[in-house]
Structures are given as C-alpha cells and as structure tokens.
Amino acid sequence: xxxxxxxxxxxxxxxxxxxxxxxxxxxxxxxxxxxxxxxxxxxxxxxxxxxxxxxxxxxxxxxxxxxxxxxxxxxxxxxxxxxxxxxxxxxxxxxxxxxxxxxxxxxxxxxxxxxxxxxxxxxxxxxxxxxxxxxxxxxxxxxxxxxxxxxxxxxxxxxxxxxxxxxxxxxxxxxxxxxxxxxxxxxxxxxxxxxxxxxxxxxxxxxxxxxxxxxxxxxxxxxxxxxxxxxxxxxxxxxxxxxxxxxxxxxxxxxxxxxxxxxxxxxxxxxxxxxxxxxxxxxxxxxxxxxxxxxxxxxxxxxxxxxxxxxxxxxxxxxxxxxxxxxxxxxxxxxxxxxxxxxxxxxxxxxxxxxxxxxxxxxxxxxxxxxxxxxxxxxxxxxxxxxxxxxxxxxxxxxxxxxxxxxxxxxxxxxxxxxxxxxxxxxxxxxxxxxxxxxxxxxxxxxxxxxxxxxxxxxxxxxxxxxxxxxxxxxxxxxxxxxxxxxxxxxxxxxxxxxxxxxxxxxxxxxxxxxxxxxxxxxxxxxxxxxxx
Numbered sequence: 001x002x003x004x005x006x007x008x009x010x011x012x013x014x015x016x017x018x019x020x021x022x023x024x025x026x027x028x029x030x031x032x033x034x035x036x037x038x039x040x041x042x043x044x045x046x047x048x049x050x051x052x053x054x055x056x057x058x059x060x061x062x063x064x065x066x067x068x069x070x071x072x073x074x075x076x077x078x079x080x081x082x083x084x085x086x087x088x089x090x091x092x093x094x095x096x097x098x099x100x101x102x103x104x105x106x107x108x109x110x111x112x113x114x115x116x117x118x119x120x121x122x123x124x125x126x127x128x129x130x131x132x133x134x135x136x137x138x139x140x141x142x143x144x145x146x147x148x149x150x151x152x153x154x155x156x157x158x159x160x161x162x163x164x165x166x167x168x169x170x171x172x173x174x175x176x177x178x179x180x181x182x183x184x185x186x187x188x189x190x191x192x193x194x195x196x197x198x199x200x201x202x203x204x205x206x207x208x209x210x211x212x213x214x215x216x217x218x219x220x221x222x223x224x225x226x227x228x229x230x231x232x233x234x235x236x237x238x239x240x241x242x243x244x245x246x247x248x249x250x251x252x253x254x255x256x257x258x259x260x261x262x263x264x265x266x267x268x269x270x271x272x273x274x275x276x277x278x279x280x281x282x283x284x285x286x287x288x289x290x291x292x293x294x295x296x297x298x299x300x301x302x303x304x305x306x307x308x309x310x311x312x313x314x315x316x317x318x319x320x321x322x323x324x325x326x327x328x329x330x331x332x333x334x335x336x337x338x339x340x341x342x343x344x345x346x347x348x349x350x351x352x353x354x355x356x357x358x359x360x361x362x363x364x365x366x367x368x369x370x371x372x373x374x375x376x377x378x379x380x381x382x383x384x385x386x387x388x389x390x391x392x393x394x395x396x397x398x399x400x401x402x403x404x405x406x407x408x409x410x411x412x413x414x415x416x417x418x419x420x421x422x423x424x425x426x427x428x429x430x431x432x433x434x435x436x437x438x439x440x441x442x443x444x445x446x447x448x449x450x451x452x453x454x455x456x457x458x459x460x461x462x463x464x465x466x467x468x469x470x471x472x473x474x475x476x477x478x479x480x481x482x483x484x485x486x487x488x489x490x491x492x493x494x495x496x497x498x499x500x501x502x503x504x505x506x507x508x509x510x511x512x513x514x515x516x517x518x519x520x521x522x523x524x525x526x527x528x529x530x531x532x533x
Contacts, residue, residue, distance in 0.1 A: 003032030021059055027045065027059050028063065029049035031047065042055040043055070066107075134146050172198050187265050194233075215244075216243075239265075242264055242265065381409060382424075383444045451509070
C-alpha cells in the first residue's frame with residue numbers, strides 16, 4: 001500500500017495499481033503520514049484529516065467528531081493488548097480495544113480515550129521529516145517512538161492507573177453578579193438575567209485533566225461536555241424550578257456518575273405570573289367584547305333606521321292610496337249612484353247596480369290592503385293589533401272569535417313584530433274571506449325559546465294543491481312563506497277540505513326578543529323570567 005503527499009493511498013499488486021482510495025471514498029484528507037495493518041487484517045492510515053481504517057473495500061475515518069482531540073494523526077500502532085496508540089498534534093492518545101470495536105460497529109459513535117502529555121512524561125512531537133518508521137513495538141511489548149525532545153518509551157503493561165473517581169462539589173451560583181452559596185439559597189430573585197454556576201472536583205494525581213459534564217434539568221435536554229471548564233453559564237432563564245447536576249472523570253477517564261446536584265428555583269416577576277397572564281387575557285377579551293357590542297349597537301341602529309325608513313315609506317304609500325286612488329273610487333261611486341237613480345231602464349239600472357256593488361267590494365278590499373300596510377304603533381302590542389283586525393274583519397258576520405295570550409308578554413323586535421303581524425293578519429283575512437268558519441281562535445304564546453302565533457278555524461279548509469302552492473293568481477300564501485323565511489322563522493300550514501285550517505308561526509327567541517342575549521344561558525333566563533301562567 002502506497003501513501004502520498006497531498007492525500008490518497010493506492011494498493012499495488014504485481015507491479016500495478018489495483019485500487020486507489022481518496023477523500024471522496026471517505027479517507028482522511030491531507031498528507032498521508034503513516035500506514036500500518038493490525039492483527040485483524042485491517043489497514044490503518046494516519047492522515048492530516050484523521051485516522052482512516054480500510055477493510056473489505058470500505059473506508060471509515062476516526063476524527064474529532066468521534067472524540068479525537070484533533071484531526072492530524074502522525075502515526076498509529078497497535079500494542080500487544082490490541083489497544084491503538086496514536087500520535088497527534090494534541091499529544092499521545094490511547095484507544096482501548098473495546099472502544100475501538102464499538103466504533104467499528106457504529107462509526108458514528110464516539111470513543112473514550114486516554115491522552116498523555118508532558119505532565120505524564122510523554123515527549124513532545126514535531127515533524128522530524130519524511131523518514132520512517134517513527135514508532136515501533138519491541139519484542140517485550142514496549143513502544144518506542146521518536147520525538148523532538150528525544151525518544152519516548154511506553155510500556156502499556158506498567159502504566160499507572162487511577163481507580164478513584166473524583167468527588168464533585170458545587171461551590172456557588174452567581175446571579176447577576178451576586179453570589180449565592182448552595183444549598184442555603186434555593187430560590188433566586190425575580191428577573192434574573194445572567195446565571196453562572198461554579199463547581200470543582202478533587203483529583204490529586206492530575207487535577208488539570210479532570211473532565212466535567214453538566215446538565216440543567218428543566219433547560220438542557222442532554223449532558224453538556226465541559227472539558228476541564230469549571231463553570232456553567234446561562235442567560236435569560238425563565239421563572240421555574242431547576243436542578244443542576246454535574247459529574248466528573250479523573251485523568252484516566254473514570255467517571256463519578258453520582259456527581260453533585262443542586263435544586264433551585266427562580267421567582268416570577270409580577271408580569272410573569274399566571275394571574276397577570278389571566279388578567280391580560282381577560283382585558284383583551286373584555287376589549288373585544290366592548291368592540292363587538294359597540295359594533296353591534298351601530299349595526300342595530302342602522303337596521304332600525306332602515307326599518308323606520310321602510311315603515312315610513314309604507315305609511316306614505318298607504319296615505320297616498322287613501323287620499324288619491326280610493327277617494328277617487330269613492331267619488332266615482334257616488335256619481336254613479338246619482339246616475340243610477342236617473343236611469344229609467346230597469347235592465348240598465350240593474351247592471352249599473354251590480355257594477356256599483358262590485359266597486360264597493362273593491363274599495364273595501366283596497367282599504368283592508370292599505371290598512372295592512374300600516375303596522376301597529378310602538379306602544380301597541382301584537383295581540384291587541386290582531387284583536388282589532390279580527391274585530392274589523394268580523395264585521396256583521398257574527399263569527400265566534402277567541403284570542404288567548406300564553407306566557408309573559410315580552411317586547412318584540414320591531415322588524416319581527418311587523419313580519420309576524422303581516423303573516424297573522426293575512427291568515428285572519430283569508431279565514432274571514434274564504435273559510436266560512438263559525439269559530440276562529442288566535443293564540444299568541446311567549447315562551448323561553450320562541451314566539452308562537454297560531455290562527456285556527458273550523459271552516460271549509462283547502463285542497464292539498466292550494467296548501468302547497470296557493471291559489472293561482474293570488475300571492476297570500478307564498479308571501480306568508482317568504483316573510484317567515486326572511487326572518488328565520490318556521491311557518492306550518494295545515495288544512496283539509498271540510499276540516500278547517502291552522503297556521504302556526506314559530507320565531508326563535510334570539511330573533512324575536514331583543515333581550516334574549518345568546519351569551520346568557522338557559523339558567524339565566526329561567527331566573528330572570530316569571531313562570532308562564
């Protein structure tokens with residue numbers, strides 16, 4: 001196997017290059033510094049970009065991502081126990097065989113290693129040129145390697161060990177420059193911004209090689225590798241409860257897994273409390289509610305203004321019809337009566353009399369239609385207006401009329417009152433004109449959930465096709481259905497030939513009654529309203 005300055009290795013067989021490996025195949029980048037094979041048949045290539053292993057046509061590289069102190073590897077060699085020794089720019093490194101096998105199985109994992117420097121007696125290293133080998137294993141198992149300061153000798157069998165894990169201690173916590181000694185202080189003041197936690201571990205052999213890991217439960221998801229740093233820093237910790245844990249390893253990588261721990265909390269400021277958040281949410285909701293009610297009031301005022309314009313226009317039309325058209329009809333009728341009195345021919349006089357009778361009926365029906373254009377006054381309730389219309393329609397017919405009010409009367413929305421009045425009046429007019437009934441019942445029922453008006457008679461009834469589509473050329477029934485649909489009410493019409501007719505109007509409370517707020521529950525209405533009589 002040949003290695004090259006600038007990177008890459010080539011396998012040479014029978015004087016010909018059979019295979020070449022470069023950084024695109026996963027080999028460490030940069031100069032190739034040394035090559036050696038291990039007892040398992042794998043080839044190890046020391047490069048400036050890490051230590052690469054070639055086995056079975058596959059290349060894997062061990063570098064700082066897997067735990068090496070630095071990428072540049074000058075040489076590598078295997079000792080009698082199978083451990084791998086590396087000379088790096090950061091010092092002499094030893095990787096145990098078990099850790100090495102674990103990395104071979106999962107090349108994305110990290111390895112635990114031991115690093116030796118001048119404090120351990122390891123000689124310094126510098127680039128001594130291109131000659132080699134720079135390291136060798138003697139027959140007795142010792143490793144000999146050249147360094148800038150001389151020749152180093154390592155006997156892996158007699159290396160000192162430190163079996164005692166270092167005890168760990170948390171010294172103090174400094175919050176915004178103010179020191180606090182744990183565990184005496186378990187609660188820090190509110191609005192703490194900068195927090196630093198100081199810790200240490202006791203190791204008399206090589207204290208500078210003690211490594212630390214810490215984790216702040218409630219903030220850190222995993223352990224933080226701190227190296228030999230003895231402080232942890234946090235900024236802008238939110239209020240809450242925390243538990244700081246720190247563990248340490250000695251110079252030989254033996255970890256004290258128990259370590260030290262300290263639980264503390266940070267008090268919330270007033271604007272960080274749940275009560276303040278609830279107050280803010282309540283204020284926002286209150287503001288939105290006020291805006292909604294203001295908007296609702298404006299829309300309601302606009303609707304009432306339009307309704308009033310509509311009612312005024314209907315009153316104007318009714319007045320105009322009364323003052324012009326019907327007065328004209330009445331004047332013409334009086335003149336025709338005078339002419340009829342002067343006609344001697346009985347046949348012509350009889351025909352003119354029939355015309356006058358027809359004109360009287362048209363005038364009467366027109367007056368009823370004009371009266372229908374006029375809605376009840378604001379101080380007039382629905383039932384009194386219907387009672388007055390029933391008396392007017394009855395006239396001399398001597399029909400038994402009964403009007404009943406159920407529940408406690410409530411103020412009605414003007415638009416709803418107008419629509420219900422027009423539908424009920426049309427039902428009464430149809431009854432007195434066409435039903436030939438002997439008894440008529442009008443029920444106005446105020447309940448918690450709806451307004452119901454019912455007009456019932458015992459007249460001759462209607463055929464099913466008329467109930468469904470109305471009489472040809474007449475718009476009474478279609479108009480009643482259209483009015484009910486426009487205000488979101490339900491209109492029910494029942495009739496049979498010879499069995500009378502019944503008309504029911506059901507208007508939901510939230511539509512009929514201005515005081516029926518959708519935000520109030522049924523229990524509120526029950527508490528506020530008197531019981532139905």
